[in-house]
Amino acid sequence: SDTVDLLVIATTADLHHRLATEAFGLGFRRLVIEKPVSQSVDEAFDIKLRAQEKGVRVIVNHGRRYCDAYARVRQLKGEMGDIRTVTLRFGGGALGCVGTHWIDLANTLIDAKATHVFAKETEPSENPRGVRFNDPGASVMIVYENGACAFI
Structure with a gap:
């Protein structure tokens, strides 16, 4: 299949909003954004609203959740x-x-x-x-x- 299942944005935070906005226009259904998701609350809310409008699932990468030390704390x-x-x-x-x-x-x-x-x-x-x-x-x-x- 020629479809892409997931797009990951793993750039510096100053590019996250622009790249996410572009991704929404390309038809991606799933988007992972490296943390911090944006450089401002306004940008974060804009990403959230655009994702809802387009039916895109956005996940913020919190990779430390899966470290052994975090598992022990949980x-x-x-x-x-x-x-x-x-x-x-x-x-x-x-x-x-x-x-x-x-x-x-x-x-x-x-x-x-x-x-x-x-x-x-x-x-x-x-x-x-x-x-x-x-x-x-x-x-x-x-x-x-x-x-x-x-x-x-």
């Missing part, structure tokens, strides 16, 4: 019961690149819908590869509908 979650607070730390900025994994892990552990997000961005350090690669850090608190909180 196993421990089942043994510990409901998790009320998650605190995750990493340094050096990179909220878009690394922080997305921690947010995904917190969401998995708490297993409830986020209702509020509070964040304070840190000053980005200049990336030697150029401004499009700047990825600042932040202090983030996520409050969930079940009363649990994540601190990242």
